[in-house]
Amino acid sequence: MTVLEAARLRLRPMTDDDLGQMSALLGDSQVMRYYPAPKTRVEAQRWIDWNKRNYAEHGFGLWIMEDHHGNFIGDCGLTIQHVDGTAEVEVGYHVVTAHQGKGYATEAAQECLRFAADSGIERVIAIIDPANAPSQRVAEKAGLHLEKKATRNGREQLIFAITL
Template identity: 55%
Template sequence: MIAATRFPPPTERLTFSQIVEGDLDDLAALLADPEVMRYYPRPKTREEARGWLEWNRGLYAERGFGLWTVRLTATGEYLGDCGLTPQLVEGVTEIEVGYHVRADRQGRGYATEAAAACRDHAREVLGVSRLIALIHPDNLPSQRVAEKIGLGFERTAVSRSGLPVRVHAARLRPAG
């Protein structure tokens, strides 16, 4: 683990940690689930999940943040991932809050709770002034999560994969 990497403190129900090699089986199952990945071009293979893990390890080293493993505090049960990643949107790099929750655990407020903790971490610890979420136009549950944490719809843009995305955004602190 990289000492400089900090993650949000535990919430009422959730704990966060770096994604590590020991999370690969859970992460691969999450990213291979057609229900979880229904708004992506396709589910990911195990090798692509390993790439996801490595991408986040690189973000931890370079930026001090990335997506984090999310677990239930009470049991340690793996729920998914949530965190902050740099995203290039129409030529501008912005910080995005992203979240994936196991299909069998969706609809219980975990994504909102985790995303709110990451929003607060972005503002209070990392000093991020603007936060976005890039969401498929048909992904109404994810849009509701973004709105619940204060990210309102701003515009439609084109993703790196060439697909339309809704940009939800909020200013977390005055521009400086």
């Protein structure tokens, strides 16, 4: 089932069958270099379970990003995150190293913002490590602007935001 479709890719719900590719993505130390640690296979399954709950509870979550031939590109989507005590809708993205730098995250993030606007969501943020230049660039290309700094899990993060 396709949730969103863009020129070069589509977003569809994550299922348990995606565990192999998701654990390779989230277990890659390059992809996870701004996270506390790469995820184990068990943690990748929890990630899938979390997103299945997100679809049921909110009608959105992180979706599988694939090209129109079905090749796995990564994940991208919307989740609820708490910043400074406020629940916010965040756009997030992870792209396999072989496909980084091709504009996929930007294309997917733009589709997610369109989905958010169509769903009546008025504000979307991105929580980004100050050293994560590619992610900041994606946020800016999708129309988000640096709004403030916030501390999450003991780490200083940049909060990018867009009003829809």
